[in-house]
Amino acid sequence: MNKASLAAQFQKVFGRQPDIVTRAPGRIEFIGNHTDYNGGTVLGASIDRGVGVALARRTDGERNFHSSYTGKTVRLTAADAQVKQTGEASWTNYPLGVLAALPHFGLGVIEGFDYFADSDLPTGAGLSSSAAIELASALAFLGATGQTPDRETVVKVGKHAENHFVGVPCGILDQGVSGFGKAGHLVFIDCAGPRFATVPMPSGADFWIFNTHTKHALVDGLYAARHRECMAAAHTLGVKLLVEVSVDKLRAAESGVEATAFKRARHVVEEIARVDGTVQALRAGDIGKVGALLTASHRSSQHLFENSTPELDFLVDALVASAGVYGARLTGGGFGGAVMALAGAGFGAAQAEAVAAAYAARFGARPDILPMRTGDGAAVL
Ligand code: ADP
Ligand code: MG
Numbered sequence: 001m002n003k004a005s006l007a008a009q010f011q012k013v014f015g016r017q018p019d020i021v022t023r024a025p026g027r028i029e030f031i032g033n034h035t036d037y038n039g040g041t042v043l044g045a046s047i048d049r050g051v052g053v054a055l056a057r058r059t060d061g062e063r064n065f066h067s068s069y070t071g072k073t074v075r076l077t078a079a080d081a082q083v084k085q086t087g088e089a090s091w092t093n094y095p096l097g098v099l100a101a102l103p104h105f106g107l108g109v110i111e112g113f114d115y116f117a118d119s120d121l122p123t124g125a126g127l128s129s130s131a132a133i134e135l136a137s138a139l140a141f142l143g144a145t146g147q148t149p150d151r152e153t154v155v156k157v158g159k160h161a162e163n164h165f166v167g168v169p170c171g172i173l174d175q176g177v178s179g180f181g182k183a184g185h186l187v188f189i190d191c192a193g194p195r196f197a198t199v200p201m202p203s204g205a206d207f208w209i210f211n212t213h214t215k216h217a218l219v220d221g222l223y224a225a226r227h228r229e230c231m232a233a234a235h236t237l238g239v240k241l242l243v244e245v246s247v248d249k250l251r252a253a254e255s256g257v258e259a260t261a262f263k264r265a266r267h268v269v270e271e272i273a274r275v276d277g278t279v280q281a282l283r284a285g286d287i288g289k290v291g292a293l294l295t296a297s298h299r300s301s302q303h304l305f306e307n308s309t310p311e312l313d314f315l316v317d318a319l320v321a322s323a324g325v326y327g328a329r330l331t332g333g334g335f336g337g338a339v340m341a342l343a344g345a346g347f348g349a350a351q352a353e354a355v356a357a358a359y360a361a362r363f364g365a366r367p368d369i370l371p372m373r374t375g376d377g378a379a380v381l
Contacts, residue, residue, distance in 0.1 A: 001023070001050075001052045001118055001119075001120050002381070003021045003381040005118075006018070006021045006023075006052045006053075006054045006116070006118060006381070007021055007054055009054070009068070009116060009118060010054035010056070010114075010116040013066045013073065013114075013116055014056065014064070014066075014114040014116070016056060016114075017056070018054035018055055018056045018114075018116070019055060019056045019057055019144050020054070020055050020056075020140050020143040020144050020380060021052065021053070021054045021055075021140075021380070021381045022052065022053050022055075022136045022137075022139040022140045022143065022378070022379065022380050022381060023050055023051070023052040023053070023136055023378070023379060023381055024050050024051055024131070024132045024133070024134075024135035024136040024139070024178045024179075024377070024378035024379075025046040025047050025048070025049065025050035025121075025132060025178055025181055025375045025376065025377060025378070026046075026047050026049055026050055026051075026121040026127035026128050026129055026131070026132050026178070027044045027045060027046050027047060027127065027128050027131065027173070027174060027177035027178055027181065027187075028044060028045045028047060028127065028207055028209065028331055028340055028372065029042065029044055029126075029173060029331045029332055029340075030042075030043040030044055030045050030186055030278075030294075030331075030340070031043050031271075031274060031275055031278050031293060031294055031297050031329070032044075032173075032189075032271060032272075032274075032275045033267070033271050033297055033300075033301055033305070033307075033329075033330075033334070034226060034230070034267070034268060034271070034305060034307070034333070034334075035191070035243075035268060035271050035272050035275065036171030036172060036173055036189075036191045037171055037191075037227060037230070038230050038234070038241050038242040038243055038268045038272075039191060039192045039240075039241035039242070039243035039244070040191060040192075040242070040243045040268065040271070040272040040275070041188065041189065041190050041191065041272055041275040041276065042173050042188075042189050042191065042275060043186045043187065043188055043189075043199070043275055043278055043279070044173055044176070044177035044181075044186065044187050044189070045177065045181070045186050045187070045201070045207060045372075045374050046177050046178060046180075046181020046182070046183075046187065046374060046375055046376065046377050047121075047127065047207070047372045047373065047374065047375050048183075048372065048373045048374065048375035049119075049120045049121040049127070049372070049375070050119070050120070050121055050132045050136070050178075050375070051117055051118070051119045051121060051129060051132035051133045051136045052117065052118050052119070052136060052381075053095075053115065053116065053117050053133075053136040053137055053139075053140045054115075054116045054140075055113055055114065055115050055116070055140040055141070055144055056113065056114050056144075057110065057112065057113050057144055058111075058112030058113055058114060059112060060112055061077070061078050061111050061112040062075060062076075062077065062112050063075075063076045063077070063078065063080075063081050063112060063113060063115070064076075064113070064114045064115060065089075065092045065095060065115045065117075066114075066115065066116045066117070067091060067116070067117040067118070067119075068117070068118045068119070069091055069117065069119065069123070070088055070091065072088065074088075074089045074092050076092070076096075078111065078112075081096055081099065082100070084096075084165065084167075091133075093165055093166050094130060094133045094134050094137065094161065094162075094166060095115060095117075095133070095134075095137040095141075096165060097134070097160075097161030097162065097164070097165025097166050098134055098137045098138045098141060098157060098158065098161045099141060100161065100164070100165050101157045101158075101160035101161045101164070101165070102138075102141065102142075102157060104160060105149065105153055105156065105157055105160075107142065107147055107149060107153075107157070108145055108147060109141070110141050110144055110145050113141075113144065115137075115140070117133060117136070117137075119132070119133070122211070122368070122370070125209070125211045125338060125368070125370070126209075126211065126331060126332040126337045126338040127209070127338075127370075128174040128177075128178065130162060130166070130168070130174070131158055131162070131170075131174035131175045131177075131178045132178055132378075134157075134158035134159075134161050134162060134175060134178075135154060135155070135158045135175060135178045135179055135378040136378060138154050138157045138158055138161075138378075139154065139378055139379070139380055142154070143380050151179055151180060151196075152179075152194075152196070154179055154378070155172070155175045155176050155178075155179035155180070155196075156175075158174075158175035158178070158179070159172055159174075159175045162174075162175070171191060172189060172191055172194045173189060173191075176189045176194060176196055177189070177377075178377060178378055179196075179377055179378050180196045180198065180377055181198075181374070181375065181376060181377035181378075182198050182374075182376060182377060183373075183374050183375050183376050184200060184201055184203075184374055185198040185199060185200055185201055185374060186198065186199045186201055186282065186374075187199075187377075188275075188279060192241075192243060199279055199282050199283070200282065201282070201374055202282065202285050202287050202290075204287075204344055204345060205287055205290075205326065205342050205343070205344060206342075206343055206344075206347075206371060206372070206373065207340055207341070207342060207371070207372040207373070207374075208319075208340070208341045208343055208347070208352055208369065208370070208371055208372070209331070209338050209339070209340055209368075209369075209370040209371075209372055210315050210319075210338060210339045210340075210341070210352075210355070210356070210359075210367040210368070210369060210370075211337070211338040211367055211368040211370060212311045212312065212315070212336065212337065212338065212339070212359075212365075212367045213365070213367070213368070214309065214311050214336040214337070215335070215336040215337065216309065216335035216336045218335075219333070219335045219336060222307070222335050223333055223335070226264065226305065226307060229260065229261055229264045230242055230264055230265065230268055232261055233257060233261040233262070233264055233265035234265070236256070236257050236258075236261060237249075237250070237253055237257065237265065242265055242268045242269055242272075243272060245265070245269050246269070247269055247270060247273050250262075250265060250266060250269045263303075263304040263305070263306075264304070264305060266300075266304050267300045267301070267304040267305035268305075270300060271297060271300060274293045274296060274297055274300075277289075277293050278290055278293045278294075281293065287326055287342075287344070288326060290326060290327065290342065291325070291326025291327030291342055292326075292327060293327065294326070294327030294328060294329045294340075294342055295316070295320055295327040295328060295329060297329045298312075298313075298316045298328065298329035298330055298339075301329070301330055301334055302316075305334070307330070307333065307334030307335055308330055308334055309334075309335060309336055311336070311359075311363055312330045312334070312336070312337070312339050314358075314359060314362060314363070315328070315339040315355065315359060315367065316328045316329065316330070316339055318355045318358050318359065319339065319341045319343075319355055322343075322347060322351050322354070322355060323346045323347065323351065324343050324344045324345065324346025324347030324348075324351065325341050325342070325343045325347050326341075326342045326343060326344065327341070327342050328340065328341040328342070349369075349371075352369045352371070353369070356369055
């Protein structure tokens with residue numbers, strides 16, 4: 001998926017050349033589990049797969065959306081485009097949400113256009129195809145109207161679209177990593193600012209994603225319950241957000257906090273410390289330490305935050321027992337979804353296959369194996 005192929009596909013659908021072509025990557029949550037809404041820090045990786053958008057202006061006000069995702073064109077008038085779409089057209093809520101977000105940041109909205117999106121990113125695999133389509137769309141709409149806001153604003157436009165138009169209360173991780181990503185680097189986000197930075201990835205370490213396609217039936221409710229538990233724990237500890245509590249302070253307060261609330265708080269507070277530890281280990285080039293912190297993050301999810309599942313635990317156990325694996329953890333919100341492993345040259349397709357086969361023997365279904373590399377952040381091509 002490059003500029004030429006996106007322009008060629010656009011030409012096929014709309015019979016002319018696009019004015020602008022953009023691309024934004026998906027992301028992996030590297031470490032920093034449920035830390036975002038607690039005001040903490042997180043590390044993510046932008047990957048070498050994403051969503052591309054090609055766009056040309058129209059003078060008649062019509063807004064035509066086509067995605068290889070459905071293979072169909074959705075034609076909307078300016079009035080239609082103010083309303084949330086349903087059914088087969090519901091994917092257009094991502095670009096429509098971006099258009100609805102722009103005025104909130106003092107940015108102008110493009111009137112008519114032909115829009116084409118293509119992707120080499122699986123959707124719903126925890127790799128945030130939604131943030132990718134939001135950022136690629138935002139850069140296309142902005143570029144076609146000659147607007148060049150700073151990167152942080154583009155990231156916030158994408159998040160606003162997802163929170164307010166699509167209606168998913170995600171934190172800043174997904175859009176922040178897609179927007180600030182850089183090949184060979186991880187993106188560090190201090191969610192309280194937010195503040196963004198990149199940290200070099202040591203060479204010789206690759207990401208492997210194992211997508212289980214499992215999803216806890218109550219995942220939304222469980223996510224909301226963890227959010228509530230964290231806020232209640234913070235309240236008991238006399239702070240607004242758990243980021244304000246140090247590991248030592250939390251330990252000293254243990255007797256005054258109800259047991260479950262304490263476990264949730266301990267996961268978040270120690271996870272924030274693990275993010276800091278990971279940044280230091282990356283700077284020191286200590287990949288073994290990085291891997292140990294990833295696995296420690298998973299064990300904390302498993303035993304303290306209780307957002308893992310038997311499927312995810314099985315994959316982590318099998319992966320950390322494999323030669324060449326530095327560490328493994330669930331990636332994303334948990335309660336199903338995917339596991340990420342960080343592995344060196346000793347771990348390849350044959351080893352990944354053995355893990356998938358063991359999983360299939362135990363659970364009767366195969367996980368998808370997705371080898372990933374880091375890739376550059378959202379850009380006009
Ligand atoms: P994730 O972000 O983990 O991939 P989400 O459910 O948040 O999963 O977002 C997936 C949705 O984003 C899809 O159902 C679709 O509506 C939209 N989407 C993602 N990529 C594309 C694309 N290339 N074309 C059209 N819609 C897309
Ligand atoms: Mg998403």
